[in-house]
Amino acid sequence: MSIRPDWMTGTLNLVAGTPDFTTTGSALQTAAIQAGDAIITATGYVLIIAEITGQNSGRLFDNCPVAAAGDGQPLRVRYQPDGSRVQAAVRMMRELLTTGNLEAFAALVGEEDAVPVFVGPGVMKLVPKAEFGPDDTKGNLAALAALDNISNLSELAAIAKANDQFIIMGPDGTITLKSIKSVTDAIAKNATEIDKKYALPLGGTADQLLDATGAAISKESLPISDAVQKALDAKASYNWIINGDFTINQRGGVKKPANGVYGFDRWKGHTNGIEQIIEALPAGEYTLTWSGGGTGSFGGQTNASPIKATVASGNTSIVVPETATKVSVVSGDATGADPWLICKRSDVIEGLLCRRYYQVYNSVRGVGGSNNNAYIGGFWQYPVAMRVYPSISFDNGSGGAGTVSTQAGGDALIAAGGFAATPYYFQVDAILNKNTGMWWVFTMYIDAEF
Structure with missing residues (x-):
């Protein structure tokens, strides 16, 4: 597999003394960033990622050094080669195989109806299957077996079903069989506080059902079935x-x-x-x-x-x-x-869909001449292709429409030329009516709405 290039989307926020970090607009999970990959800071620190906790959050193996901390840093993540991950997994498997468990199992000579059992670290022996049985420390199974007409536990289910009986466990641990009819008759006759939940509620309507407590509920309150949800x-x-x-x-x-x-x-x-x-x-x-x-x-x-x-x-x-x-x-x-x-889509995807119709470029920067009526030019690629050829407006970054800020100070109007655009890029080709200095700055609004 070819080596993947570094992931350099969005910005990075690091806090000194803590392993937690956040990013902005980085889509870490979508980019398949994993534990073991490394963040390379603008100051040259290499910080190993312990886990990714969200599209824009994660944790480092160690606390962030003071010299590497800061907000709004350019993000750069270097993927760990796949070969390194495989080698680590093989090494772990090899270490697990050195416990002696496999050697102990291989040394056994199989016997009919015998089960291998550990009797110590790396030591096994065969135990007859007949020695295994359910834990009956409280005597419940013995009490079941002692009931009349029950010669063994395998007959219990068939006898109870044939006789329409319940298995009743008493408070003292004794077990008896009781017919279903006798239980329902007792509920109807006595109506104790416990039994009242089985009584039908008064005032029910044709479009209501009963819940587990015997209360009437409307059909609209029922959860959606698996079939309906699918x-x-x-x-x-x-x-x-x-x-x-x-x-x-x-x-x-x-x-x-x-x-x-x-x-x-x-x-x-x-x-x-x-x-x-x-x-x-x-x-x-x-x-x-x-x-x-x-x-x-x-x-x-x-x-x-x-x-x-x-x-x-x-x-x-x-x-x-x-x-x-x-x-x-x-x-x-x-x-x-x-x-x-x-x-519901993620905020990152939702933002990309919105920018197909409308985008804002803050602090667009370009280089111009140093004389009055100087030519300026520039070319920019959209992060997201627009729906159609967009209309473009701009200001000097402070709300002054149709003007740009210049190094020479003050604002300048575009006197000739203009903006050329497609759904994929835009370019500036204009002449300013004022000395531009060596750079100019403005905010661009790109609109492709209906």
């Missing part, structure tokens, strides 16, 4: 809604902005709440669900959650109330349960 899993394995729990907010806006204005990623204001357009939804039956109450709209229907609808293929509008959380649209009929538990 059917739900097959239909609700993918959520067509992006950012359904509202964790991504690249614009830094409010959850419900003005109508038609985007706030939290993929959601924009609507007269009846907030709206998301599902791009190119295939024709078929779907179920919209959310938490938080209120009414929503989907497939020509307006109702409370859940809403099941059959839609034609194409871009499809979903409207939910501003209070909604855990929004999902899944294939098929999922009205019998909340599919959120099986269609």
